[in-house]
Amino acid sequence: MAKLLPKRDAVIIGLGWTGSILAQQLTEAGLNVVAIERGPWRDTATDFNIGYMQDELRYAVRKDLFLKPSTEAMTMRNNASQTAMPMRDYGSFLPGDGVGGAGVHWNGHTWRFWDSDFQIKSHLDHRYGAKKTAGLQLQDWGVTWNEIEHSFDQFEYLCGISGKAGNLGGKIQPGGNPFESPRSREYPNPPMRMSYAPTLFAETMRGQGYHPFPTPSANLSQAYVNPLGVRMGQCTYCGFCERFACGNYSKASAQTTILPVLMKKPTFEVRTECEVLKVNLTQDGKMARSVTYIDKHGVEYEQPGEMVLICAYALMNVRMMLLSKIGTAYDPVTGKGTVGRNYCYQTSSATRLFFEGKHFNPFIGAGTLGQTLDDFNGDAFDHGGLNFVGGAGINCVVTNGRPIGNRPTPPGTPRWGAKWKQATVDGYNSSMGFSAQGSSYPVRENYLDLDPTYTDRHGRPLLRVTFDFPENDLNMSHYLSDQMERMAKPFGARIAVTSRIKKGWDSVPYQSTHNTGGAVMGNDPRTSALNKYLQSWDVPNVFVVGASAFAHNAGMNPTGTVGALAFWAAEAITTKYIKNPGALVHA
Amino acid sequence: MRYLIIAAALIATPALAANTDAGKYQAVLGDCAGCHGKTLAGGVVLQTPFGKMVTPNITPDKDTGIGNYTAEDFRKAMKTGMAPGGKRLYPAMPYPYYAKMTDGDVDALFAYLRTVKPVKNSVVVNQLRFPFNMRILMAGWNALFFKPGAPATSRGDYLVNGPAHCAACHAPKNLFGADKGGLTGGLLQGWYAPDLTGDKTSGLSKWSKAELVEYLKTGRNAHSLASGPMAEAVENSTSQMTDADLGAIATYIKALPPSGGSGGGVDKADMQMQAGLRVYRINCAACHGMDGKGSAIFPPLAGNTNVTQASAETSARMVVAGGKGAATRAAPTGQAMPGFGWKLGDAEVANVLTYIRNTWGNAAPAVDAGLVERVRSTKQ
Numbered sequence: 001m002a003k004l005l006p007k008r009d010a011v012i013i014g015l016g017w018t019g020s021i022l023a024q025q026l027t028e029a030g031l032n033v034v035a036i037e038r039g040p041w042r043d044t045a046t047d048f049n050i051g052y053m054q055d056e057l058r059y060a061v062r063k064d065l066f067l068k069p070s071t072e073a074m075t076m077r078n079n080a081s082q083t084a085m086p087m088r089d090y091g092s093f094l095p096g097d098g099v100g101g102a103g104v105h106w107n108g109h110t111w112r113f114w115d116s117d118f119q120i121k122s123h124l125d126h127r128y129g130a131k132k133t134a135g136l137q138l139q140d141w142g143v144t145w146n147e148i149e150h151s152f153d154q155f156e157y158l159c160g161i162s163g164k165a166g167n168l169g170g171k172i173q174p175g176g177n178p179f180e181s182p183r184s185r186e187y188p189n190p191p192m193r194m195s196y197a198p199t200l201f202a203e204t205m206r207g208q209g210y211h212p213f214p215t216p217s218a219n220l221s222q223a224y225v226n227p228l229g230v231r232m233g234q235c236t237y238c239g240f241c242e243r244f245a246c247g248n249y250s251k252a253s254a255q256t257t258i259l260p261v262l263m264k265k266p267t268f269e270v271r272t273e274c275e276v277l278k279v280n281l282t283q284d285g286k287m288a289r290s291v292t293y294i295d296k297h298g299v300e301y302e303q304p305g306e307m308v309l310i311c312a313y314a315l316m317n318v319r320m321m322l323l324s325k326i327g328t329a330y331d332p333v334t335g336k337g338t339v340g341r342n343y344c345y346q347t348s349s350a351t352r353l354f355f356e357g358k359h360f361n362p363f364i365g366a367g368t369l370g371q372t373l374d375d376f377n378g379d380a381f382d383h384g385g386l387n388f389v390g391g392a393g394i395n396c397v398v399t400n401g402r403p404i405g406n407r408p409t410p411p412g413t414p415r416w417g418a419k420w421k422q423a424t425v426d427g428y429n430s431s432m433g434f435s436a437q438g439s440s441y442p443v444r445e446n447y448l449d450l451d452p453t454y455t456d457r458h459g460r461p462l463l464r465v466t467f468d469f470p471e472n473d474l475n476m477s478h479y480l481s482d483q484m485e486r487m488a489k490p491f492g493a494r495i496a497v498t499s500r501i502k503k504g505w506d507s508v509p510y511q512s513t514h515n516t517g518g519a520v521m522g523n524d525p526r527t528s529a530l531n532k533y534l535q536s537w538d539v540p541n542v543f544v545v546g547a548s549a550f551a552h553n554a555g556m557n558p559t560g561t562v563g564a565l566a567f568w569a570a571e572a573i574t575t576k577y578i579k580n581p582g583a584l585v586h587a
Numbered sequence: 588m589r590y591l592i593i594a595a596a597l598i599a600t601p602a603l604a605a606n607t608d609a610g611k612y613q614a615v616l617g618d619c620a621g622c623h624g625k626t627l628a629g630g631v632v633l634q635t636p637f638g639k640m641v642t643p644n645i646t647p648d649k650d651t652g653i654g655n656y657t658a659e660d661f662r663k664a665m666k667t668g669m670a671p672g673g674k675r676l677y678p679a680m681p682y683p684y685y686a687k688m689t690d691g692d693v694d695a696l697f698a699y700l701r702t703v704k705p706v707k708n709s710v711v712v713n714q715l716r717f718p719f720n721m722r723i724l725m726a727g728w729n730a731l732f733f734k735p736g737a738p739a740t741s742r743g744d745y746l747v748n749g750p751a752h753c754a755a756c757h758a759p760k761n762l763f764g765a766d767k768g769g770l771t772g773g774l775l776q777g778w779y780a781p782d783l784t785g786d787k788t789s790g791l792s793k794w795s796k797a798e799l800v801e802y803l804k805t806g807r808n809a810h811s812l813a814s815g816p817m818a819e820a821v822e823n824s825t826s827q828m829t830d831a832d833l834g835a836i837a838t839y840i841k842a843l844p845p846s847g848g849s850g851g852g853v854d855k856a857d858m859q860m861q862a863g864l865r866v867y868r869i870n871c872a873a874c875h876g877m878d879g880k881g882s883a884i885f886p887p888l889a890g891n892t893n894v895t896q897a898s899a900e901t902s903a904r905m906v907v908a909g910g911k912g913a914a915t916r917a918a919p920t921g922q923a924m925p926g927f928g929w930k931l932g933d934a935e936v937a938n939v940l941t942y943i944r945n946t947w948g949n950a951a952p953a954v955d956a957g958l959v960e961r962v963r964s965t966k967q
Contacts, residue, residue: 233885
């Protein structure tokens, strides 16, 4: 029998980016909040000790900070005709673990999805006709750019994002991204200082008529004090960012931006190493009563709350809804049901250039030390004559020159032995790369549900991922690979190699941790699990916040939009919901 | 009966409230929570050169706290070190400073302490080594060293030498644990509380009055970041003082005559300096900068007098064990320095400290590996 605890105003599942933002905003509004976090407490000086944080073997190879499959695994298959098998190790994507979540080990690329993303269906139908996107399950997000722009601004100023505006209130700015949607003000910090590879990339691309700009970075170009009064340090370009936590207070995370303030509040409490098993609903299934969780000693507790905010990693959010029977599970055969619908990923390819006599010094690196061009992203270019929609941001980012993982060699190099060693020595400093991070658009047959066979350590079904790259996205990616091959020529490299994505998604090699969808926001309860405020259509005192709410994935990293959605949902809760609890949108 | 109590409470409330607010502020000035704990129920262990002391319960619990004290008892304990029943307090309870407090302030503090939640917590205070565990010795100590000073000449003098008892940490001590006079720096519980005088090598000569106020209010300024016991003093006490009182403290401290300084420097060509530079470059420069200037988040080492004290105890402790900076409403970050003790040997720490103490215009004596070894063995 679970031990019943005193009721709180809000119970938050997961204390990563979204949980921290919601906890901060809700406690500011006077609510009493408890966050229940499966993983451990993590603190910069204690857990991210600058003296050993750069241990590549421990953190990058052995993945010390990530979720272990023994805690929670998933099963995967490419299509419904296959039997899904459990992933024995996380490979293709690496969910976070503990306080701060995946926001601890991210690279810090901080994008705003575009106006045309939030209204993707209306936009594409208007421009190309509805036939163009037949076969795709694209749909509008319910929220519009003008409504959510200030939420992006809040997140960027919280983090101290370093970048250059490209569109200030509709006026295109030199040096920024001309394709971004209008922003209300400049970034809080100037761009990172560029090393040689992104400098060369920008020059060469500008020479071809494209519009490169500094990738917006949550690694800070200079010391910063955020609106909460929390101080952050300047990035040291150490090159131990993705897969690592920052020991230097210079990568935005819950730890470096919110927790110092939040943890001091008497109205906030976090319980770490406590795993929520499910959200308990009232008998009629229309309201959430409480959550049941189990602590590290195996003791079960029931934590009642006026509302429950599901703020875990995107895939875990969907699983929590399915396990708790919040909303109806999506059925790809009938197309009915919404929880599990519109799961998307990322469709990427890359170009590597090997030069003679150039020295790129890749050890000068940072999660977001680079340049991007969006000339082929989203709907920035005309798709009229093309057999796809969507696109990719093309990024030249020097994240690292780490000795174990960063050993670029040209094709034809032996995989081991003296020749391989020599080739890695030659390639290390004389090669650079850029990559296309492509959109992933929803189709009927890509979805999430509960696995019928495999269970976790508590006996609950694992999440099953059914996914493969749809035709549209393969066409998009191949087009981008063609473009990159062409763009590579003027660099004058000795060898240029461009990768091409293939049908048959493989969960083993690392690709991207950008899993999106499954509990998407929208205007229509028949096609979205959440309304435009990220509130469950079915259980109105449940909000589900994260990339799980994305109705599709764009050719950009998701965290900026995730942060904006957290502020957006928090605003709806504090200004609308607590005054008048209940459905904020009536379908 | 119950009605009577409520009626009495109703009548008493307004006057009591005013007095308890004033009394609560006295508790802030005196940082009672620093030694007696957040609930004031005591139990905090103080390591002294004479053995261990555990702070007593000062909540109004009748059995284990001071619930049976009268205002007179309390005044006597605070100002003469004599508890009810003729029990002599040890000067770890800073009565030699509180002696300077006005009766009005002490009474207000007592009124406040009557209102805090009584906590049952029985504490064995005296865990000192023989013969120091004999309270009667304090009669002799008082005769020798307890000299209730002259009435305060200014608000700053009153605060610094009275309730805020700055000298308890910042004054050097004699063999008997009594102040030798002056706020020229003192060693306490494994931390060296720095020189507060205007000395150019180890004192606060470079701090403006406004910077000193900023430090006390927020825990940081352009020169330094409070950590260790001072972080607690800032969080519990100085950050909650009024601006007027902080100004008065700063005025008083800025007028202190210079101490004898850190005691000299080390030449750049010294072997320890050369070796220290190598350690610094690899381990320290990323945050504190090759120029030692730090940044908006990491404190500078150049001109930071915390690192140029006559004793390097605090700096050695920071390098070996790390430390957390003060977190206040105005500066909430609470940034921390990780420990390097797992990585750097005693000689390496001594070398890098010698380097830090003698670069960018800093000047202080070389650090001996023996000091680092001592600090490491008493890591708290």
